[in-house]
Amino acid sequence: MDRAMDSQPGxxxxxxxxxxxKWALRAVGAGAAVxxxxxxxxxxxxxxxxxxxxxxVPIASLPPCFEGxxxxxxxxxxxxxELSYRVAARAVALSMDHIPDIILLTGDYISHILNSDRLxxxxxxxxxxxxxxxxxxxHDHWVDSAGVRHVLDSLGIVELNNTCVPxxxxxxxxxxxxxxxxxxxxxxxxxxLDGLPDNAATILLCxxxxxxDEVVKTGRVDLQLxxxxxxxxxxxxxxxxxxxxxLGSKYARGLYxxxxxxxxxxxxxxxxxxxxxxxxxxxxxxxxxxx
Numbered sequence: 302m303d304r305a306m307d308s309q310p311g312x313x314x315x316x317x318x319x320x321x322x323k324w325a326l327r328a329v330g331a332g333a334a335v336x337x338x339x340x341x342x343x344x345x346x347x348x349x350x351x352x353x354x355x356x357x358v359p360i361a362s363l364p365p366c367f368e369g370x371x372x373x374x375x376x377x378x379x380x381x382x383e384l385s386y387r388v389a390a391r392a393v394a395l396s397m398d399h400i401p402d403i404i405l406l407t408g409d410y411i412s413h414i415l416n417s418d419r420l421x422x423x424x425x426x427x428x429x430x431x432x433x434x435x436x437x438x439x440h441d442h443w444v445d446s447a448g449v450r451h452v453l454d455s456l457g458i459v460e461l462n463n464t465c466v467p468x469x470x471x472x473x474x475x476x477x478x479x480x481x482x483x484x485x486x487x488x489x490x491x492x493x494l495d496g497l498p499d500n501a502a503t504i505l506l507c508x509x510x511x512x513x514d515e516v517v518k519t520g521r522v523d524l525q526l527x528x529x530x531x532x533x534x535x536x537x538x539x540x541x542x543x544x545x546x547x548l549g550s551k552y553a554r555g556l557y558x559x560x561x562x563x564x565x566x567x568x569x570x571x572x573x574x575x576x577x578x579x580x581x582x583x584x585x586x587x588x589x590x591x592x
Contacts (some may be wrong), residue, residue, distance in 0.1 A: 339578075343535075347577040349388050351570070353395060354585045356556060358563050360523045361592035362502040364473030373399065373429070374585040376407040376508075376528025377569030379440070380420055385412075385571045388582060389423050392570045395584050396427065403431040403468065406458070407528045408438025408482065408508035412573065415445040420452050431468050433458045434477055438508040438529060439484040461506055463489040465496050474498070475589075478522070479506035484548055488512070494521050509548035510566040517562045524563045524587075530554065532568030536579040554580070 363370075373396045378389045396404060404427050410420055427433050435458050441449045453460055461479025468475045476497055481487035488507075497503055503522050507513075510527035530549030533542025545553050549566075557564040568583045 343576050343578050347579075347581055348572055348575055349384055350581050351388055351391050351395065352568075352581040352583045353399075354567075354583045355588070356565070356585070357588045357590055358524055358556070358565070359590050359592035360502055360563075362500055362523060363589055363591045364470070364475065364502060365591070366470035366473040367468075367475050367502070367589055368591055370403075370475065370589040371399070371401045372504075372587050372589070373401040373404045374407070374526050374565065374567050374587060375404065375570060376526075376567045377409040377438070377531055377571055378423070379409055379412040379569070379571030379573065380416070380423060381412040381414060382575055384575060386419060386423060389570055392582070392584050393423065393426050399586055401429050401586065403477070404429045404433040405477070405504070405506055405526055406433065406435035407506050407526055407567070408436050409440045409528065409569075409571075410438075410449055410452075411444050412440055412571070413444060415448045417448055417452050420449070421455060424452070424456055424458065427456075427458070434466070434479065434506065435460050436462070436479040436506040436508060437482055437487075439482050442482050442485040442487065461493070463487075463492045465493055465503070474501065476501045476503040477506070478503055483507065483509045483512045490516065490519065494519060497521055510552040510564060511548045511550060513552060513557070513559045513562065513564045517560045520561070522562050524565065524589075525559075526565055526567070526587075527552070528567045528569050530566060530568075531572050531577075532566070532580040532583075534572050534577055534580055538579075542580070 462481050465478035478493045480493045505522045505525045509529045513525050530553040532554035536542045552566050554566050567585050570582050
């Protein structure tokens with residue numbers, strides 16, 4: 302069922318879920334029309350064609366002990382179809398192959414149903430010296446947020462539900478903060494940042510990327526990690542991504558500089574409708590360096 306929502310300052314009105322899916326289907330049809338073998342490519346090849354995305358992000362306040370610190374960012378698994386489980390398993394294996402210092406997850410582990418056993422089995426191999434941290438996304442709330450939370454907790458994955466934690470190297474600290482889903486109005490940014498020391502190097506996990514325009518106003522976050530948009534999912538020549546979701550339109554994919562803050566919008570591991578065009582699923586590895 303679509304959700305009716307009151308307006309709130311700083312957050313635009315959402316496009317209904319039903320309308321989004323209808324528009325996405327139209328975009329898929331257009332994409333298939335301009336691509337040789339478009340139907341097979343869009344529905345069978347590209348959704349499973351996982352891409353490793355390495356990038357470096359400079360952070361002015363980064364303590365020297367964290368120079369070269371490497372994190373893996375995964376998001377939007379959307380586990381439901383057999384293909385989604387296969388791609389997710391490859392994404393998890395690829396993440397572990399790169400031996401990151403920390404792993405960060407930003408929501409939408411499921412699409413329309415929760416299979417707790419399969420979700421647990423999919424995420425179970427994830428581990429890192431500084432741990433695995435997560436936030437929830439809108440689909441997790443629409444389906445079974447309590448069930449998703451139970452799975453994460455059973456695996457030792459720490460949900461940052463409007464809170465923050467320090468990662469310590471000697472006397473130095475890097476802070477990881479997380480807010481619950483913005484679409485579902487479960488977020489509390491001020492609470493999440495409340496425990497931060499002054500001038501702390503801070504990474505924020507937030508499922509919806511467009512909320513960066515509110516986050517940057519605090520002046521307390523160096524890097525926001527998000528997903529939600531699936532990178533637009535269908536990207537057409539000369540037109541870009543015709544359809545992007547509520548809170549995922551302005552910053553749909555890649556690295557952005559939002560005033561004095563960085564934002565990275567990950568294209569995600571999974572997708573809706575089992576389709577992608579010119580927008581491959583990804584595993585992002587981000588290396589931090591002093592600015």
